[in-house]
Amino acid sequence: MQIKNLVLDSPFILAPLAGYTDLPFRLVCRKFGAGLCVSEMISCHGLFYNQPKTLAMLASADEERPVSFQLFGAEPEIMGKAASIMSSHHPDIIDINMGCPVKKVTKKGAGAALMATPDLARTIVREVVKNASCPVTVKFRTGVNAEELTAVDFGKMAEEAGAAAVTVHGRTWAQGFTGTANWEIIAQVKEALSIPVIGNGDIITHQQGLKLMADTGCDGVMIGRGALGNPWIFSNSPPPERIEEIIPAALLHLEYMEQYLPVNKMLGCLKSHIGKYFRNIKGCANMRKAVFECQDFSALKELVGKYSSTDQTDEK
Numbered sequence: 481m482q483i484k485n486l487v488l489d490s491p492f493i494l495a496p497l498a499g500y501t502d503l504p505f506r507l508v509c510r511k512f513g514a515g516l517c518v519s520e521m522i523s524c525h526g527l528f529y530n531q532p533k534t535l536a537m538l539a540s541a542d543e544e545r546p547v548s549f550q551l552f553g554a555e556p557e558i559m560g561k562a563a564s565i566m567s568s569h570h571p572d573i574i575d576i577n578m579g580c581p582v583k584k585v586t587k588k589g590a591g592a593a594l595m596a597t598p599d600l601a602r603t604i605v606r607e608v609v610k611n612a613s614c615p616v617t618v619k620f621r622t623g624v625n626a627e628e629l630t631a632v633d634f635g636k637m638a639e640e641a642g643a644a645a646v647t648v649h650g651r652t653w654a655q656g657f658t659g660t661a662n663w664e665i666i667a668q669v670k671e672a673l674s675i676p677v678i679g680n681g682d683i684i685t686h687q688q689g690l691k692l693m694a695d696t697g698c699d700g701v702m703i704g705r706g707a708l709g710n711p712w713i714f715s716n717s718p719p720p721e722r723i724e725e726i727i728p729a730a731l732l733h734l735e736y737m738e739q740y741l742p743v744n745k746m747l748g749c750l751k752s753h754i755g756k757y758f759r760n761i762k763g764c765a766n767m768r769k770a771v772f773e774c775q776d777f778s779a780l781k782e783l784v785g786k787y788s789s790t791d792q793t794d795e796k
């Protein structure tokens with residue numbers, strides 16, 4: 481898959497997930513075969529007003545390249561300025577969030593609310609493209625609601641305004657995360673656009689991702705929740721079922737966390753990532769419980785390491 485001059489080594493892409501797709505998790509997913517990883521959504525205001533927490537979200541490392549930073553906001557001028565600030569951190573792509581249904585975002589006219597104001601959305605895409613030093617992509621939904629499935633026109637608008645690719649999450653704004661992803665609309669957008677189209681929604685195995693591409697003709701697949709605790713989804717081999725095979729991935733993730741995050745400040749978030757590696761795995765009930773009882777990062781790392789050298793097969 482190719483976005484302008486950027487050639488991806490796999491069409492499987494890690495979706496932006498607020499609270500999850502930080503640098504350590506993106507590095508893990510790249511190692512396991514993701515062709516591109518997208519950051520959590522980053523506020524244009526936070527960048528514009530130089531807020532340290534927002535600027536920290538621009539952390540990256542050469543080994544994760546290519547990386548896409550996702551921007552959200554609803555004021556064209558501030559979005560343009562934020563795109564220019566983002567560009568000074570050299571992302572390979574800037575993605576614009578036009579799909580987030582969370583009230584805190586939509587009540588300010590940003591995220592999925594932009595699907596209801598396509599003229600404003602067009603101005604934003606143009607401003608971001610004008611100020612970005614890399615290709616700009618747009619992530620949106622199938623429409624505002626079941627009566628207004630506007631993804632095809634919205635996608636054409638994004639292409640005309642200068643987007644280099646689009647991602648379609650197969651749900652409407654009104655659906656939030658309920659119901660199932662509508663692949664038919666993804667196929668219609670692909671048919672109507674000349675730029676690459678990435679399909680998204682409910683993919684939980686590599687095979688399903690391949691089927692989404694085959695059924696809709698889309699150029700790439702974006703995976704969100706299906707990648708949590710399961711970076712194997714980016715490779716063609718099935719996810720491991722045995723704890724000994726899972727531990728090295730969890731340890732790699734912990735090492736990246738230690739390298740790049742203020743770990744003890746973020747302990748809750750780290751535990752939730754690590755706990756996900758062991759969900760649905762037979763023999764891991766005690767392990768999951770112990771993960772959530774850890775009081776600090778070194779205890780968490782020690783615990784996971786300990787399980788790599790212990791036979792846990794008698795546990796239920």
Ligand SMILES: Cc1cc2nc3c(=O)[nH]c(=O)nc-3n(C[C@H](O)[C@H](O)[C@H](O)COP(=O)(O)O)c2cc1C
Nearest residue numbers: 495496497498520521577649681682683703704705
């Ligand atoms: C916890 C969580 C956080 C999310 N954060 C973002 C975000 O920051 N930006 C965005 O465009 N979408 C965000 N999404 C939507 C996902 O990128 C994706 O479109 C959606 O989850 C459907 O894909 P999936 O079924 O593979 O998870 C988020 C979803 C979840 C569950």
